Amino acid sequence: SRPLGKRSLPEMVVDGIEVYSTKIHCRVTSRFAHNTVTTRATNRAETAKEVSFDVELPKTAFITNFTLTIDGVTYPGNIKEKEVAQKQYDRAVSQGKTAGLVKASGRKLEKFTVSVNVAAGSKVTFELTYEELLKRNKGKYEMYLKVRPKQLVKHFEITADIFEPQGISSLDAQASFITNDLLASALTKSFSGKKGHVSFKPSVDQQRSCPTCTDSLLDGDFTITYDVNRESPANVQIVNGYFVHFFAPHGLPVVPKNVVFVIDVSGSMYYQKLKQTKEALLKILEDMKENDYLNFVLFASKVRVWKDHLIQATPENIQEARAFVSNIAAEDTTNINGGLLRGIEMLKKAREEHQVPERSTSIVILLTDGIANEGVSRPEDIQANARNAIGGKFPLYSLGFGDNVDYGFLEKLALENNGFARRIYEASDATLQLQDFYEEIANPLLTGVEVEYPQNAILDLTQNTYKHYYDGSEIVVAGKLADKDMNHFKADVKGHGAFNDLSFTEELDAEEMEKARQEQDYIFGDYIERLWAYLTIEQLLDKRKKAQGEEKENLTAQALELSLKYHFVTPLTSMVVTKPEDNEDQTAIADKPGDGGWAPEGERAGSAVLVGYQPPQTPYYYVDGD
C-alpha cells in the first residue's frame, strides 16, 4: 500500500516551486492595523531552488517582524541601527548572496523582496508583519493591500478582523481584479457593533484567469474601507498607562478659504502636465464655494497673476477664472521663488487690508514639476524665503508633478509651513489626483486646533496643535499617563470655527475607564502603546526632515531609540534575518526607504539588490531611507 499524502497538481508547481499557501491576516484595533503576510512554499524540484517572497506594503507602514522558517527551523528578524545592518548586508551583496530590502513601488506602496535558496524537497515559510495607523480621509479609513501571487496558490486567503470601541458604522471591501462571480462566492464582509470581518478566499479554480489557464487573475488592489460611529466628536481610549484621543467633529460649517494657486508654467509643463493641471483646476473651480476667495499666480521665468488681489468666488468671477485657466500656456524657465513669494504676499495683504472675511483661512498651493533655475534657485534659500514670508500664519501645500521633481525640497517646504507634500503621478488619472488632494483640504471645519490635557497628568504627548481640522479627517493625539492608575481623564479641544470659537471637552470617569479595561481581553493589549510609538516616530521623522544640526541629531536619536525599542523598521533601522550556521548565504534585510528618491514604477524585484546599498549607477535608481 502507498502512504496517503497531499497531491499537488502539476500546474501549481512553477519552476519546481509550489506555493501552497498565502495568507494575509489583518487585525485592526482602534485604527491601528497589525498585518501578517505568510507564504508557505515547497521546492518540488530535484535540485536546490531559489524561492522569492514579494510583499507590497503601504509606505506609511512600518515592518515589525520578518521570519524565515526552513524545514521547521525559524530564523527571527532582529532590528538594528541601519549602519550596523548595512555592514552585514554589504557583505552578503558583495559576495552575490541573497539579500532583501524594501523599495518604493508606485504611489502608495513600497515593496519588500527577499529570496532564499531552498534544498530539494525542503519547505520554507516566510512571515512578514507590519503595522500602521490608518488615517481617516474623506470620512473613511482605508486599508490598502496589493495582491499579486506569481502563480496559483492552493490556499489563498485575506482576512481582516476589525475592532473599534466606538462601533463600526460602515465596512466595505473592494478588489480591482474581482469579477462578479468571484465577488459573490469568495468575498464576505460583515460588521455588527464593535466588530467587523472581511474574508477573501478564492479557490484555485476561482484564481484562474480563464477556465483552462494556469496563471492567476489575482493581480491588483484589495481595499478595505470603514468608518466608526460618531455620536460624540471625540473618543479617548486608555490601556496600560497609554492613551489615544481621536477627535473628528462633524456637522460644523466650513470655514471660508482664501486660496492662491501658485502654478509652474515653465516649458517642462508643456502639453500633458499642463493639460491635466488645467482640467483639474477647472473642476476645482466648479467646487469652490461662494464665500471662498482665490487667485492664480503663474511662474515661468517671469511671474504673472490673474488678478492683483484675491477675488471672491462668485459665479461671475468663477466664469472669468475658468476662461483664464483655459488659456494658460507653458513657456520658459522655472522661477519657483518668485511665484511663491508673490502668492504669499498676496495672501498676507488680503488679510491685512481686510479684503477677505475675518473668520477665514488662507492656503497656498504650489504645483510644480521641476527644479528652480531662474531667480533664487538654491532650495535652502527658497525654503528660508517662504518660511520667513509666511511666518507660520498659514499652511503651504506642495504638489510635485512628474518624475524629475525635487520632492525632498517640496516636502521640506511644505512641512516647514504646516502643510504637506504630495506627488502627482503623471498618469491618466493625474487630474483626479489633483482633485482628490484639493477635496481633502477644501473643507476646513476648524482652524488653530489645540488639544489640551491637565498639566503634569500627561507625558510624551504626540503633536497636539493643528492649523486645520478638515471635514472627513481625524486628529489623533496619543500619550503616556503620568499615573498609570489614574481614574479620571479630561481633555479639551479648542478651535476656531466659521462663525464661532469652539471648545470641546472629553471626560472619562472611573466607570468608563474600567469598561475600557474589560475590553482589553478581546484586543491585543499593548496596541495603544504601539500606536503612540508609531505616531511619535512618524512625527519625529517629519520634524527631522525640516531640522538641521544638533536638533536633527537629537530627533534622529529619539526616533532611533523608539524604533529599536518597539521593533519598527523605519528609515533609521533595518531588520536582519540570519541563518546562524550559514550566515553569509542566508542574510535577509528588511529596510525602509524614504520618499527622497525616485523609483520608477517599472522597477521590480530583480533590481532590488542593485539599489539602495551599493553605490547607484545613476541617481535615477537611488532609493534609500535617507
Add this chain to the structure above:
Amino acid sequence: PHFIIRVPGKNDALCFNIDEDPGTVLRLIHDPVTGLTVHGEIIGDKVASADSKTRNTYFGKLGIANAYLDVRIEVTPEKISLWNGEAQSTFSWLDTVTVTQNGMTMAINRKKNIVLSFGDGVTFVVVLHQVWKKHPVHRDFLGFYVVDSHRMSAQTHGLLGQFFHPLDFEVSDIRPGLDPSKPVATMVVKNHQLKVTRGSQKDYRRDASVGVKVACWFIHNNGEGLLDGDLKDYIVPALF
C-alpha cells in the same frame, strides 16, 4: 407642559399648565428690543391619550432666535442645531462643548443641559429630561429656564416673557380643598379674581432626575386670568 413663575417681590411662585395638542408651537418669549424670541413645540407621550385631563404634554422642541445676531438655535432631545445665517452647526447631547461668538455663548453639558447666554444680558437654560428608551409611554423632553430675566426689555412678552416685569397678586381666603394637602384660595391678579390651589412643581436645573420642589399657587384652565389675553394669542405657526 407646566410653567413656574417665581415672583421675587412676594417670595412666592405661581404655576399653571398649558394643555394643547402635540405639534402646537407656543411663543414663550419675544423681546423686540434685544431681538430675542423663544418658541416651544409641544409633544405628547408615545401613546396618545384621548382624554385631555390625563394626557401628558411636554416641550419637545425649542427654537431660540436672536434677530440682531442672525442666530437661531433649535434644541430637541436628539440634537442641537445652531444657525449663523444659513450656515448650520449640529451638536449632539453627547458633546460637552462651548461655542462662543460675538454676543453669545452656548455651553452644552453632555446629557444634562445647555446654558445659553447673550452678552451681559439674559441666560437661558435648556434641561434634557431623558427617560428609559424603551419606556412604553413616556419620551424624552426638554425643560426651559430663564436666568436674569430682568435684563430683558420692558417690552418683552410671551407666555413666560410677560412675567419678566414686576407682578403683584394677593391671596386670601385660604381654605381646605378636596385634597387636604392642597389648600385652595382666592387670588387677585391682573384685575382678575381666580380660584387657585396650593401645590408644588419641580425645578430641574440642578438635577434633571431629582429636581427641587417649588411651592406655588396653581392657576387652573391654562392659566386663564393670569395670562394676558387668550391662549390662542400665544400660538405661532412655526418654531422660527
